[in-house]
Amino acid sequence: MTALTAPAPAPSGLRRVRALAAAETRLLLRNRTAVVNSVLLPLFLVAVVPAAGLGGDGPLGPRLAVTAVAVTLVFLTYYNLVTTYVARREELVLQRMRSGELTPAEVLLGTAAPTLLVTLVQVALVLAGTAVIGEWSTPTDVVLPVLALLGGAALMTLLAAASTSFTRTAESAQITTLPLVTLASVTSGVLVPLTAFPEQVAQVLRLTPVEPVVELARLGLAGQTWDGRTVDWAGAWAAAPQPLLVLAGWIALATLVAPRVFRWAPRR
Known part of the structure; x- marks a missing residue:
């Protein structure tokens, strides 16, 4: 099981990953339901949050962008990868595939690549859309949102791998993914600002998996802290250490747990 933590693929490994990713992409495009869930559902949710007055205060453009990061990571990256890994298993x-030339890390990365690519495209589409409707705002910092998206994608991939251990079928993923989806919806600060909770409760919620992703994205894109204060570039980085450490901690924990619980074959 420790093979999940194998080093990054070598050049020949990258070719194998690309080939597997291309095959997975073709499978994704042939599944119309998966395409709709992957493309339209996250965009719909991104549009609903600001329209319903959720997601906190501030300009519409940054709110849409922050919502896009959180929604696509949870409803696209995490959910799709759980169903994909379980279906392939x-x-x-x-x-x-594991018994051939592909290493375990290459199998998992190649299988995840199409979903990760769609995640990046979804966020890019929302950013482009905010510019088209005239709601684009210059980010306070561009590094923090990139770290949020990449770190969040890595975390969701690892959590998806771990979640397959208690997901017997692709259909049952609708149930087994609910705990994280619900937790992220309530505690990330996207639907309900953390300022709506008592101070001590809010500080605890800042330690949940998706909140640091949202917090970093909001710092960079909107120049806002978790409690709604407006900050400049220096203030954004001054507020960044805690969410960065929390996100890194979750990634480290998931890296330890996922290899130990991931199953390559179905239970018989």
Whole structure:
């Protein structure tokens, strides 16, 4: 199981990952339901949050962008990868690929690549959309949102791998992913600002998996702290250490847990 933490693929490994990712992309495009869920549902949710007056205060453009980061990571990256990994496992695809030239890390990365690519495209589409409707605002800092998106994608991939341990079928993923989806919806600060909670409760919620991603994205894109204070570039970086450490901690924990619980073959 420790093979999940294998080093990054070598050049020949990258070619194998690209080939597997291309095959997974073709499978994704053939599944119309998956395409709709991957493309339209996150965009719909991104549009609903600001329209319903959720997601906190501030200009519409940054609010849309922050919402896009959180929604796509949870409803697209995490959910899609749980269903994909489980489906490939139950079809014995993972086991067969693992017995060939592909390393375990290459199998998982190649399988995840299309979903990760769609995640990046979704966020880019929302950013482009804010410019088209005239709501684009110059980010306070561009590094923090990039760290939020990349770190969040890595965390969601690892959590998806871990979640397959208690997900028997692709259909049951609708149930087994609910705890994280619900937790992220309530505690991330996207639907309900953390300022709506008592101070001590809010500080605890800042330690949940998705909140630091949202906090970093909001610092960089909107120049706002978790408690609604407006900050400049220096203030954004001054407020960044805690969410960066919390996000890094979750990634480290997931890196330890996922290899130990991930199953390559179905239970018989």
